[in-house]
Amino acid sequence: MTERKDNVLLIGMGAVGSIAAYALTCSGKSTVTCVVRSHYDLMVTKGLKIDSCDYGQKEGFKPDHVEKTAGEAMKKHGPFDYVVIAMKNIPDVSPIENIAAECYDEKTAFVLLQNGIWIDKPFFKRFPKAFLISGVSMIGAVLYTDTVKQMGPDFVTFGPFLNKNLPEELQIARCKRFVELYSNEHNDARYVFNVKETRWKKLVYNSAMNTTCAVTGVDSGRLDLFGGSDSLVIPAMKEVIAIAKADGVVIEDSIIPYMLKGGGGVYYPPSMLVDVRKGNYTEYRTIIANVVKIANYYKVPAPTLTILGNILHIMQMSTMEKKGRFVLPKERPPREDHYQIQFLD
Amino acid sequence: MTERKDNVLLIGMGAVGSIAAYALTCSGKSTVTCVVRSHYDLMVTKGLKIDSCDYGQKEGFKPDHVEKTAGEAMKKHGPFDYVVIAMKNIPDVSPIENIAAECYDEKTAFVLLQNGIWIDKPFFKRFPKAFLISGVSMIGAVLYTDTVKQMGPDFVTFGPFLNKNLPEELQIARCKRFVELYSNEHNDARYVFNVKETRWKKLVYNSAMNTTCAVTGVDSGRLDLFGGSDSLVIPAMKEVIAIAKADGVVIEDSIIPYMLKGGGGVYYPPSMLVDVRKGNYTEYRTIIANVVKIANYYKVPAPTLTILGNILHIMQMSTMEKKGRFVLPKERPPREDHYQIQFLD
Structure with missing residues (x-):
């Protein structure tokens, strides 16, 4: 008896998305279609190299289907049991809802x-x-031109973002099924009901370490050796823990030394640093700006996160200007004019 | 009757130093020797271009003498009545005392x-x-390859850093004489006794605006348009004003809008941003780290300055690594090893 394969679409083949596509393919329980933007040609010709602490060295990885847009994928291979959105979440530039709409x-x-x-x-x-479904990955991985280098094991948790318009049991069942599709002998995928807790725990790393590396321009190893764990990251991590507590999630301080090693204990460049180095947008809105909003809501002091977030906002605006989303007046408008930037799209 | 010319040595021909050398030469009351490191050849051949809001367009500016080191200058043209040190103050890399010793x-x-x-x-x-003597320049100027572009007027104050081992009147007289040497019809050089006050006022700009531009990577005009004046610079300026107050210097909040326009109201890249863009060291120690030390001494809260200073420290360490002042171990040392960086000089 052949088990029915689930039909899965994966959108976004960055480091995390590529390892997810590979995991789903290895597990063999789903047909995997991938939407790839920047390296479509590579994916349909040579395929991707995987250099992984979980899977070893692999060449020529291709999922079952590769498409350029979610709309194309939907037309040719949809509808899907699961659509995994593994692209960066940049609501200030390209809301994921617009892409989801193409394959909804x-x-x-x-x-x-x-x-x-x-x-x-x-x-x-x-x-x-x-x-x-919420997916929180603790992987340490970076996508280079044609290779995904995975330094930290693929430990990922899935849980339901509960929708009160749907039966809870059904939501849980669908989430658990996805964990089955994802799991194989090489990775560690778990079902965890408390999505909020897993997200806050990941934010202890992301809001503090990822942001600080992006702002200072150094990887997590250098940041530590240069004194930044003590002067910036740990104070920021403590703020995240305090905000999480106000939001009902208790996280022990013992998570801090664990998170300081994130990325497998190498000179690891976290995702936002990679984004900054490539001149790309960062996920500062969901990783830190929303955290600061929650801090303000609960009136929890968060000076480090607030300042890091404000710096990252300026950097994002600068990236937008460089990518042509707006053009500034040639002469600097005086402050008292309260000039409003005109976005072009 | 010919007035005796003072013998002046000027060390450091960056933007501020070049305009100072030009001012001293224009005033005609001193013989000016300049120590130039990076563009010595230019200075002895074509000379410097000056594109100045004070002096207009000038080509081929050369002082009376140009030398490569302070020691050479001392041997050939010393001793000097005045030695103006206009190089950057980077005590963590090259203490100015070492250079002063060559012409002391x-x-x-x-x-x-x-x-x-x-x-x-x-x-x-x-x-x-x-x-x-303390010299505090409010100029807005940038040195490009062979041109100094001066956007903001050369308003500079001089006052004595009082030395209790010397007669106060003599110190004041020597300072006032220097103001005479510097002054001409195009600039605004003033004697001001209260050195501490002028330094704190300049720090309202430098500790807040200069640092924030360096960290965010944008000029003061963009910083303002992107929201950074409100989210970062003004909070930092208020901290400087509070620290100055604890240190005995009262600065009115009305300085803030004035300082936000610093650099002549154009898209002005402050000095630390220029340094960062060029991959050079920044003056973060004297501009912000010392300010944070004073804040800690007086127990004045300074979260914005503390965090900006900590970020700039990491950036400086990164610049040191890039310039080869140390080499990190190939494998990242675990945090629990408390690895100490070994500087090479």
């Missing part, structure tokens, strides 16, 4: 394998009847 | 035309009998 189906469960917090809010606002 | 004479008055605070302390420690 009421029977589809969307898996947001993404960083940050409050990422479910805009999704449910747009799709009130969606099945939504 | 008990009759010489040293003019520290430099940013920051507590710059007199290490100088007096090394030279307890030195005449020391």
